[in-house]
Amino acid sequence: xxxxxxxxxxxxxxxxxxxxxxxxxxxxxxxxxxxxxxxxxxxxxxxxxxxxxxxxxxxxxxxxxxxxxxxxxxxxxxxxxxxxxxxxxxxxxxxxxxxxxxxxxxxxxxxxxxxxxxxxxxxxxxxxxxxxxxxxxxxxxxxxxxxxxxxxxxxxxxxxxxxxxxxxxxxxxxxxxxxxxxxxxxxxxxxxxxxxxxxxxxxxxxxxxxxxxxxxxxxxxxxxxxxxxxxxxxx
Numbered sequence: 001x002x003x004x005x006x007x008x009x010x011x012x013x014x015x016x017x018x019x020x021x022x023x024x025x026x027x028x029x030x031x032x033x034x035x036x037x038x039x040x041x042x043x044x045x046x047x048x049x050x051x052x053x054x055x056x057x058x059x060x061x062x063x064x065x066x067x068x069x070x071x072x073x074x075x076x077x078x079x080x081x082x083x084x085x086x087x088x089x090x091x092x093x094x095x096x097x098x099x100x101x102x103x104x105x106x107x108x109x110x111x112x113x114x115x116x117x118x119x120x121x122x123x124x125x126x127x128x129x130x131x132x133x134x135x136x137x138x139x140x141x142x143x144x145x146x147x148x149x150x151x152x153x154x155x156x157x158x159x160x161x162x163x164x165x166x167x168x169x170x171x172x173x174x175x176x177x178x179x180x181x182x183x184x185x186x187x188x189x190x191x192x193x194x195x196x197x198x199x200x201x202x203x204x205x206x207x208x209x210x211x212x213x214x215x216x217x218x219x220x221x222x223x224x225x226x227x228x229x230x231x232x233x234x235x
Contacts, residue, residue: 045120047123050108055101076150085148099175107206109187140224
């Protein structure tokens with residue numbers, strides 16, 4: 001037996017907000033100052049400058065709310081499992097994804113030795129930016145109202161009336177963290193020289209920047225309130 005449905009349910013929110021653009025990724029810093037070579041006392045080349053951090057990802061956009069269910073008022077002689085009535089609230093929409101964090105920049109290049117000192121090591125890579133938080137899910141729509149009046153009710157156990165609230169939408173996913181920047185390059189070591197006690201070596205090796213943390217997901221939307229559904233048997 002086919003089932004006919006009289007449906008005035010609210011529209012579900014189906015559009016998902018777009019993902020924001022990736023956050024800002026800085027350029028590497030300039031090369032560090034080279035050695036100052038003179039006959040009195042040489043000045044060491046400088047270590048490379050650290051790379052800049054990536055920007056934090058933008059938060060996702062919250063989604064829309066489901067529409068409320070409509071209203072049904074219906075009179076019939078006999079009601080059975082062949083007909084159903086629906087005034088459900090619409091589903092809330094899914095929140096938009098968070099934006100990705102920007103990448104950390106490469107560390108700056110170390111200063112050149114200029115034929116009298118070691119070329120110095122580059123700077124540490126910059127840290128990646130954190131991903132943005134996902135957008136919140138939309139709230140579900142409220143259920144509508146259903147009033148069915150009949151002379152004979154043969155709908156036992158078929159649950160013909162549905163005025164439930166719509167479910168809230170899921171929160172959007174968090175954005176990805178940005179990549180850590182690469183270590184900077186060592187400055188040039190050139191010529192033949194005796195290293196000074198101030199800079200007897202090129203310095204410590206630089207490290208990669210840390211990857212940014214992923215963004216947190218958005219909060220789910222709240223479910224809609226149930227409406228009223230009443231079946232009256234008249235005599």
